[in-house]
Amino acid sequence: MGEVLLECRHLKKYFDVPNGVLHAVDDISFSLEKGKTLGVVGESGCGKSTLGRTILRLLPHTSGEVIFEGKDILQYSRGEMKELRKKMQIIFQDPFSSLNPRYTVFETIREPLKIHKMFKTQEETNRRVRELMEVVGLASRYENTYPHELDGGRRQRIGIARALALTPQFIVCDEPVSALDVSIQAQVLNLMMDLKDSMGLTYMFITHDLSVVKHISDEIIVMYLGQIVEKARGDDIFAHPMHPYTKALLSAIPIPDIRYKGKEAETIKGELSSPINPKPGCRFAPRCPRATEKCRMENPELKDMGDNHLVACHLY
Numbered sequence: 001m002g003e004v005l006l007e008c009r010h011l012k013k014y015f016d017v018p019n020g021v022l023h024a025v026d027d028i029s030f031s032l033e034k035g036k037t038l039g040v041v042g043e044s045g046c047g048k049s050t051l052g053r054t055i056l057r058l059l060p061h062t063s064g065e066v067i068f069e070g071k072d073i074l075q076y077s078r079g080e081m082k083e084l085r086k087k088m089q090i091i092f093q094d095p096f097s098s099l100n101p102r103y104t105v106f107e108t109i110r111e112p113l114k115i116h117k118m119f120k121t122q123e124e125t126n127r128r129v130r131e132l133m134e135v136v137g138l139a140s141r142y143e144n145t146y147p148h149e150l151d152g153g154r155r156q157r158i159g160i161a162r163a164l165a166l167t168p169q170f171i172v173c174d175e176p177v178s179a180l181d182v183s184i185q186a187q188v189l190n191l192m193m194d195l196k197d198s199m200g201l202t203y204m205f206i207t208h209d210l211s212v213v214k215h216i217s218d219e220i221i222v223m224y225l226g227q228i229v230e231k232a233r234g235d236d237i238f239a240h241p242m243h244p245y246t247k248a249l250l251s252a253i254p255i256p257d258i259r260y261k262g263k264e265a266e267t268i269k270g271e272l273s274s275p276i277n278p279k280p281g282c283r284f285a286p287r288c289p290r291a292t293e294k295c296r297m298e299n300p301e302l303k304d305m306g307d308n309h310l311v312a313c314h315l316y
């Protein structure tokens with residue numbers, strides 16, 4: 001096993017809502033090695049984005065620990081957090097909403113460098129902006145363009161350049177290609193993976209679409225209503241899915257997967273139930289075709305089935 005960069009220990013993030021307590025992230029534990037990509041997959045509302053934001057302290061946590069480089073960053077002071085921000089960054093699904101429409105591409109990428117006073121002189125700062133534009137494949141002719149004048153793929157390149165500006169080690173990628181056309185998705189994904197290799201980055205890649213993380217994840221976590229239901233090596237999840245929910249997600253992938261072909265297909269019906277005041281029992285039971293009485297009574301624990309393949313289901 002390589003060097004662990006980030007570890008979550010029993011992380012919880014609950015929200016008080018008018019009709020109870022929403023368990024958005026409910027006792028999540030995992031570790032992520034330096035230089036690896038962890039895919040986090042689940043439907044909208046499963047808590048995956050909240051997990052990413054809680055790890056980065058963009059949201060306050062309810063309980064648990066996030067160990068980064070050996071220290072629990074959830075206990076960091078404001079001053080310590082400012083330093084940590086350089087090491088941990090996020091790429092959003094829609095960078096446009098987080099960009100200042102009055103800033104040109106050049107000014108947008110320069111902003112984090114100025115806020116964190118990364119360079120002593122304007123010249124050095126400007127040189128770094130141009131270097132970042134080149135790294136993410138934005139031609140210099142776009143320097144004085146405004147983000148709204150660019151297509152989605154180029155706008156996402158600005159988001160990536162901003163995330164890279166402070167030379168981070170860990171990046172949460174929150175649905176970074178979901179808003180893009182399929183052809184542009186592949187270009188942006190390839191760029192992100194090239195940057196990961198050349199800069200030694202570690203990614204947590206959040207998506208609702210298993211096919212997006214298929215070729216890029218060393219490990220994949222499948223989340224359902226705030227909890228991990230399955231965790232395994234990326235290739236293992238696709239070749240040997242265990243949890244009925246993972247099987248259903250895989251059978252929803254439109255491109256036929258030869259390895260998965262012919263295996264028992266699971267289908268799920270209905271909508272994600274509410275994570276507010278969850279009932280005892282397996283949270284997937286209301287939609288699971290294999291549910292039994294035991295499933296409705298007892299929430300299954302995450303068990304190691306060997307070779308670091310973990311699953312939370314009474315079938316195993």
Ligand code: SF4
Binds near residue numbers: 284290292312
């Ligand atoms: Fe389905 Fe029961 Fe397994 Fe939950 S524990 S996924 S309800 S079989």
